[in-house]
Amino acid sequence: MTVLNIHWRFDLETEESVTRYCPQCGRKVSFVDSSKRRHNANGKNIYQFAIYKCANDHTWNKKLDIYKAKPVLTVNDTEKELCPESVEDPTISIGELSKQGIHTLCICIQSVASPLRLDRALSTKIKDVSRTQIQKLIKQGNIQVNSQTVAAKYLLCEKDYIHFHLRDMSCL
Numbered sequence: 229m230t231v232l233n234i235h236w237r238f239d240l241e242t243e244e245s246v247t248r249y250c251p252q253c254g255r256k257v258s259f260v261d262s263s264k265r266r267h268n269a270n271g272k273n274i275y276q277f278a279i280y281k282c283a284n285d286h287t288w289n290k291k292l293d294i295y296k297a298k299p300v301l302t303v304n305d306t307e308k309e310l311c312p313e314s315v316e317d318p319t320i321s322i323g324e325l326s327k328q329g330i331h332t333l334c335i336c337i338q339s340v341a342s343p344l345r346l347d348r349a350l351s352t353k354i355k356d357v358s359r360t361q362i363q364k365l366i367k368q369g370n371i372q373v374n375s376q377t378v379a380a381k382y383l384l385c386e387k388d389y390i391h392f393h394l395r396d397m398s399c400l
């Protein structure tokens with residue numbers, strides 16, 4: 229059994245929708261998280277933004293996080309590392325982990341700022357499994373919380389352990 233232990237924090241995650249003034253609509257509207265993220269470099273800092281959209285498709289970028297870019301000491305042709313490591317895509321691929329021979333993914337929830345459903349937490353962090361597939365895996369007991377089968381709507385708490393068994397992914 230190969231177990232991969234990872235830690236997730238949801239304190240920087242945002243609400244699914246935010247009511248705020250849309251300058252283009254000219255009134256207060258509800259902006260919904262598109263779950264798209266973008267990064268902007270600005271001098272030494274790299275900003276991560278969540279892209280929100282109003283009903284009329286106007287976008288608003290909510291600042292989520294700031295990374296410090298690593299100072300580049302030498303710049304030559306062999307060192308073209310433009311993106312510092314911290315800007316890695318925060319999502320994971322179950323397909324890739326499975327290929328690496330990982331049987332179980334053990335996810336420790338370090339913090340949860342707002343009520344967060346198990347299926348939503350997983351679908352925002354895993355890029356190659358849909359929310360519907362995740363709900364199926366939860367139902368089948370391939371995804372468990374604290375070694376127990378729970379519902380997809382289970383609200384995560386700090387120090388919860390999610391076990392994601394990758395052994396039977398053929399159902400996907």
Ligand SMILES: [Zn+2]
Nearest residue numbers: 250253282286
């Ligand atoms: Zn608008």
